[in-house]
Amino acid sequence: MAKTTSAPVPTFSTENFQALCDRVAARDKDLKAILMAYDYPPMWTRPNTFESLIHIILEQQVSLASALAALNKLRDRLGKITPAGLLALTDEELKACYFSRQKTVYARHLAEAIESKQFNLKALEKLSDETVREKIVALKGLGNWSADIYLMFVLRRTDIFPPGDLAAVNALKDVKRQSKDVAREKLAKITMRWAPYRTVATMILWHYYLSVRAKKTPITEKIEKAVVL
Incomplete structure (x- = not known):
């Protein structure tokens, strides 16, 4: 449990x-x-949404401006960024939104985990920092830095x-x-x-x-x- x-x-x-x-x-x-x-x-805060985790994926090893440009491209393409909407896009369409091949894989994996109910964003709000970290790093392409940013910006944990x-x-x-x-x-x-x-x-x-x-x-x-x- x-x-x-x-x-x-x-x-x-x-x-x-x-x-x-x-x-x-x-x-x-x-x-x-x-x-x-x-x-x-x-x-600095962000809502507890799929979009926020996609934003974190996009921020990995690039400038904040580059990540935001990619996120805005995806917003223009989808309107509201949802797991189902992202999964409906082809790899070429994601590439046109400045997603690298690797980040395309990570984003799809996250979307599939949420769509299949294997990963529940709302449930994370009641878990300890340590348990949240374990669940985040278990996802493909999301490591300790991503967990840190999620804990700080999204869950607003103080420490x-x-x-x-x-x-x-x-x-x-x-x-x-x-x-x-x-x-x-x-x-x-x-x-x-x-x-x-x-x-x-x-x-x-x-x-x-x-x-x-x-x-x-x-x-x-x-x-x-x-x-x-």
């Missing part, structure tokens, strides 16, 4: 998100400095750090002034200090990453000024 949680799983929402940002930042001067320099991060996400990891190295080749174990120890709010801390890191890239200003200067203040 699938393992359910004995108590409600901690999640974030519009009502508590900024308070959780403040709570985790109160433990970490670097996160606090990011909030002072760039304000609160957006609360996930995605070690396979380059933007989050590179932001963490920068903010914590770590070398490029720092051991993953050391980074994991740093992120454990943010438990049980590692998701919220990660969103602060993503916000920092996107803000710095947009403004093209050295984060070290921003951090130093914010800490002094």
